[in-house]
Amino acid sequence: MKKTALIMAGGKGERFWPKSRINLPKQFLSLTGDGKTMIQLTVERISSIVDIKDVYVATNQLYKNLVLEQLQGIPEENILCEPVGKNTAPCIGLGAIHAHVHHDDAIMIVLPSDHLIKNQKAFVETLREACDVAEKGENLVTIGITPNYPETGYGYIHYDKQNCLLSANAVKKFVEKPNIELAEEYLKSGEYLWNSGMFVWKVSTILHNYKELMPDIYEGLCTIQNSIGTDSYTEILNKEFQTFRSESVDYGIMEHAKNIYSLPGNFGWDDVGSWLAVGRIKENDVNGNIVNGNVVTVDTKDCIIEGQDKLIATVGLCDIVIVDTKDAILVCDKKSTGNIKKVLSQLRDLDKICYL
Amino acid sequence: MKKTALIMAGGKGERFWPKSRINLPKQFLSLTGDGKTMIQLTVERISSIVDIKDVYVATNQLYKNLVLEQLQGIPEENILCEPVGKNTAPCIGLGAIHAHVHHDDAIMIVLPSDHLIKNQKAFVETLREACDVAEKGENLVTIGITPNYPETGYGYIHYDKQNCLLSANAVKKFVEKPNIELAEEYLKSGEYLWNSGMFVWKVSTILHNYKELMPDIYEGLCTIQNSIGTDSYTEILNKEFQTFRSESVDYGIMEHAKNIYSLPGNFGWDDVGSWLAVGRIKENDVNGNIVNGNVVTVDTKDCIIEGQDKLIATVGLCDIVIVDTKDAILVCDKKSTGNIKKVLSQLRDLDKICYL
Numbered sequence: 016m017k018k019t020a021l022i023m024a025g026g027k028g029e030r031f032w033p034k035s036r037i038n039l040p041k042q043f044l045s046l047t048g049d050g051k052t053m054i055q056l057t058v059e060r061i062s063s064i065v066d067i068k069d070v071y072v073a074t075n076q077l078y079k080n081l082v083l084e085q086l087q088g089i090p091e092e093n094i095l096c097e098p099v100g101k102n103t104a105p106c107i108g109l110g111a112i113h114a115h116v117h118h119d120d121a122i123m124i125v126l127p128s129d130h131l132i133k134n135q136k137a138f139v140e141t142l143r144e145a146c147d148v149a150e151k152g153e154n155l156v157t158i159g160i161t162p163n164y165p166e167t168g169y170g171y172i173h174y175d176k177q178n179c180l181l182s183a184n185a186v187k188k189f190v191e192k193p194n195i196e197l198a199e200e201y202l203k204s205g206e207y208l209w210n211s212g213m214f215v216w217k218v219s220t221i222l223h224n225y226k227e228l229m230p231d232i233y234e235g236l237c238t239i240q241n242s243i244g245t246d247s248y249t250e251i252l253n254k255e256f257q258t259f260r261s262e263s264v265d266y267g268i269m270e271h272a273k274n275i276y277s278l279p280g281n282f283g284w285d286d287v288g289s290w291l292a293v294g295r296i297k298e299n300d301v302n303g304n305i306v307n308g309n310v311v312t313v314d315t316k317d318c319i320i321e322g323q324d325k326l327i328a329t330v331g332l333c334d335i336v337i338v339d340t341k342d343a344i345l346v347c348d349k350k351s352t353g354n355i356k357k358v359l360s361q362l363r364d365l366d367k368i369c370y371l
Numbered sequence: 372m373k374k375t376a377l378i379m380a381g382g383k384g385e386r387f388w389p390k391s392r393i394n395l396p397k398q399f400l401s402l403t404g405d406g407k408t409m410i411q412l413t414v415e416r417i418s419s420i421v422d423i424k425d426v427y428v429a430t431n432q433l434y435k436n437l438v439l440e441q442l443q444g445i446p447e448e449n450i451l452c453e454p455v456g457k458n459t460a461p462c463i464g465l466g467a468i469h470a471h472v473h474h475d476d477a478i479m480i481v482l483p484s485d486h487l488i489k490n491q492k493a494f495v496e497t498l499r500e501a502c503d504v505a506e507k508g509e510n511l512v513t514i515g516i517t518p519n520y521p522e523t524g525y526g527y528i529h530y531d532k533q534n535c536l537l538s539a540n541a542v543k544k545f546v547e548k549p550n551i552e553l554a555e556e557y558l559k560s561g562e563y564l565w566n567s568g569m570f571v572w573k574v575s576t577i578l579h580n581y582k583e584l585m586p587d588i589y590e591g592l593c594t595i596q597n598s599i600g601t602d603s604y605t606e607i608l609n610k611e612f613q614t615f616r617s618e619s620v621d622y623g624i625m626e627h628a629k630n631i632y633s634l635p636g637n638f639g640w641d642d643v644g645s646w647l648a649v650g651r652i653k654e655n656d657v658n659g660n661i662v663n664g665n666v667v668t669v670d671t672k673d674c675i676i677e678g679q680d681k682l683i684a685t686v687g688l689c690d691i692v693i694v695d696t697k698d699a700i701l702v703c704d705k706k707s708t709g710n711i712k713k714v715l716s717q718l719r720d721l722d723k724i725c726y727l
């Protein structure tokens with residue numbers, strides 16, 4: 016069966032400020048040091064399964080040119096610009112109707128554009144297995160990540176060890192982000208996976224689920240679908256999207272649907288959720304520092320330092336993140352990377368929008 | 372009696388890197404935010420006692436133009452360029468012979484160029500009293516600072532409460548930098564002052580002491596003195612200075628001389644020994660931060676942030692010093708400001724001398 020992919024690339028990447036900006040969010044940056052941006056790596060990673068002509072990218076108008084520049088060979092009409100961010104349910108629905116119009120039915124692989132994966136081979140194998148499961152019925156397949164510590168920042172997937180289809184397990188339940196005690200239980204049980212936001216299904220299956228579980232959004236999607244290829248497409252897309260409620264596909268579909276299967280992913284996944292991810296991705300020096308650029312460190316350990324041309328000298332620091340850019344420097348304690356968004360809100364309040 | 376001053380301005384100010392550089396050390400910077408540099412403040416402070424025409428500045432050739440630019444009205448021949456730094460004894464001797472040639476005898480006030488004083492009026496009063504004591508005999512007068520905490524980074528002056536001359540006390544002994552226990556004893560006794568490096572004496576008195584206590588240096592000084600105003604001055608100065616041993620006036624003269632008096636200074640003195648001094652000089656905000664420039668702080672307290680044009684954003688920091696300049700940024704824990712010199716030595720090792 017024809018295989019297509021929907022890459023979700025509408026995020027603002029605020030947690031990677033000041034390197035990521037409103038005009039250049041995380042998915043369009045190279046964080047691995049190999050010069051390839053995260054969205055390029057995402058598309059490259061599936062290139063043995065999905066032809067670039069069958070890759071759709073859901074993003075917003077602001078990033079359309081970035082997508083065209085960074086993804087060589089992608090048809091312009093495959094760049095789907097959401098008029099407004101309404102979470103993943105409307106976004107994935109939009110991808111599904113476009114794939115339906117182009118291919119009638121097909122396998123649809125849904126991937127975030129800003130995750131990193133170390134073991135490409137294992138990832139591709141898992142994805143192929145997921146495609147097989149998806150093709151074998153009206154199944155919704157999610158790629159879970161085998162947890163290696165009790166993370167409280169992700170949702171979890173509770174799967175049924177006894178109930179298998181090929182190499183996938185039936186999903187008992189999607190659960191919200193747990194507290195630390197619950198997360199430790201989940202980890203110990205061996206029956207939970209992290210919800211990575213990577214899905215595989217047939218276009219027909221997911222559209223059927225929208226019809227059943229989110230009929231209001233389904234109706235809007237149908238209206239949009241009828242306008243694809245016509246002059247009124249943009250107008251209708253804008254109008255319908257405005258009316259959509261903001262909803263995740265997890266909550267809107269996955270938590271209520273039948274025939275959900277999960278494949279455990281063991282391929283060195285990282286959602287690159289904050290600057291701390293750089294510490295997991297890159298190799299550190301003998302003092303535990305990750306240093307890039309024109310940097311001199313004295314009595315400095317476990318720091319992440321992203322320099323530019325300007326010399327950065329550090330003395331007596333521990334667990335600090337320093338990021339220099341053309342017009343802004345961030346100095347942030349590792350424990351506080353979650354509060355970088357407060358900088359952005361202050362910048363908005365102070366009308367220093369040029370730094371956003 | 373005619374009053375002259377010798378301002379010692381040859382220091383490299385390494386502890387204020389990256390704002391101070393080899394080409395622009397601390398004494399030529401404004402750290403108070405009033406736009407006046409430290410050497411300008413030093414000269415302005417004594418302007419009611421010493422005419423600018425009678426101010427000598429000992430520095431090195433590298434800084435001669437800075438002195439001329441910053442001290443309006445100073446005669447060029449009053450800028451005494453030490454060919455090489457040999458600590459304070461040769462430097463002060465050089466000042467003394469120049470004052471002797473110009474004025475035969477005069478009062479000579481010796482001041483570092485990089486100290487800050489809050490209460491100008493009290494300072495001037497103390498200085499006038501010191502001049503009176505110096506004039507009243509062959510006395511060497513030092514301005515001590517009444518300690519308010521057990522500092523271990525300064526030498527101390529042990530004075531004799533019973534033995535007074537005008538408002539000065541005879542000095543029993545100069546003592547080296549103490550350990551913390553000794554410093555606490557000194558503080559408790561009420562008989563010790565910090566050695567500030569500010570001295571007052573007659574030119575004739577100090578030259579007599581050089582003759583008695585440092586005859587080798589005295590001989591060289593006489594040779595230099597004979598060349599003042601001749602074409603061979605620079606050549607002879609260079610030659611003699613090279614032969615001088617490096618010695619402080621404290622060790623070479625003050626610890627061995629007779630008739631030493633000390634006046635307790637209570638005028639809000641700060642030797643601006645490190646970036647921490649900025650925390651004592653400038654007013655901090657409600658979170659204890661001293662912030663200058665284009666800065667946004669989130670959950671940040673007790674930090675010193677000296678910005679430039681570039682935005683500096685801090686998140687979750689405590690007790691950190693951040694100094695941005697045109698080409699270098701320093702991020703330093705407050706406890707580690709003493710190790711900034713290690714940055715400079717690394718920069719030398721790495722041949723990044725443009726940042727020195």
